[in-house]
Amino acid sequence: MHYSKKAENKVPLGICGITLRSVNGMGWNPHSGKPQQVYNAKQELLRAWNGSVTATCSTGAAEMVSKLGADTVVDYTAPDFEAQLLHGPRFDFILDCVGTHQGLSPTKLLHKGRLSTYVTVVSPVLRNTDNMGIFSGMALSAYQALQVTVKELADGRSARWAFFCPNANALKEISELVDLGKVTPIVSSTFPFLEVPAAYHKMKEGHARGKIVISVVEQEPPVQKHQKA
Numbered sequence: 001m002h003y004s005k006k007a008e009n010k011v012p013l014g015i016c017g018i019t020l021r022s023v024n025g026m027g028w029n030p031h032s033g034k035p036q037q038v039y040n041a042k043q044e045l046l047r048a049w050n051g052s053v054t055a056t057c058s059t060g061a062a063e064m065v066s067k068l069g070a071d072t073v074v075d076y077t078a079p080d081f082e083a084q085l086l087h088g089p090r091f092d093f094i095l096d097c098v099g100t101h102q103g104l105s106p107t108k109l110l111h112k113g114r115l116s117t118y119v120t121v122v123s124p125v126l127r128n129t130d131n132m133g134i135f136s137g138m139a140l141s142a143y144q145a146l147q148v149t150v151k152e153l154a155d156g157r158s159a160r161w162a163f164f165c166p167n168a169n170a171l172k173e174i175s176e177l178v179d180l181g182k183v184t185p186i187v188s189s190t191f192p193f194l195e196v197p198a199a200y201h202k203m204k205e206g207h208a209r210g211k212i213v214i215s216v217v218e219q220e221p222p223v224q225k226h227q228k229a
Contacts, residue, residue: 054091056081064209068184085109096120113156123161186210 055070058077066073074084082104090111099122110116124144129137145161152159177183188210191199196214203212 054088056085058207060207061209064186068186090116092116094118096122098122107152107155107157107159110157115156115158117158117160118152119160119162121162123163125161188212190215 053070054072054074055065056074056076057065059075062073062075072088074081074088078084085104086109088109091109092111092114093116094106094110096106096118097120099120107118110118123141125137125141128140128144131137132140148159174183178185186209188208189199189202190213191202193214193216199212199214202208
């Protein structure tokens with residue numbers, strides 16, 4: 001087992017880092033150095049794995065995303081946002097951390113005819129099973145996955161869904177990248193366990209510039225100072 005010297009700084013990278021590592025078996029060689037399209041600020045890990053990264057974000061986050069190592073930053077609030085992407089280079093790999101798109105389909109930005117890969121971490125599985133139950137929901141999800149796969153394969157592209165799976169080796173690798181300074185955990189705010197409702201409201205506000213962390217470490221009660229009579 002690997003114990004981090006600065007575990008509290010690495011907590012925010014756990015789930016997102018392992019999820020990102022799961023794409024390693026989905027058609028992307030992290031040492032290929034080919035362009036990537038990232039729809040969220042996860043580019044430090046991709047850069048640490050030798051990816052050339054293009055990231056999309058709002059105007060207010062552009063400076064932070066650039067400092068995290070993105071080679072190209074595209075403002076999705078710009079009027080010519082889609083035109084910038086369409087007139088830019090095609091990508092070998094797209095990682096989608098948002099899942100909701102209007103107008104331009106992300107798969108259209110992939111190289112055609114060479115099985116370039118689109119991976120989304122936002123699949124309909126949970127929604128389908130919530131609405132229809134485990135068996136019907138999983139059956140519908142399998143059908144939807146087949147539809148997407150066949151459609152993209154016809155154009156020589158690959159579309160996949162990525163899921164979080166516990167992976168001790170991935171945690172160790174991410175921890176080492178943090179220790180080496182190649183990855184910097186970004187924390188928006190930290191809440192004690194008793195303030196979970198406040199943390200939830202903070203999350204619902206959206207557009208956080210980093211992770212929202214819940215501290216479960218037992219805190220010492222404040223010491224009461226007694227004044228002399």
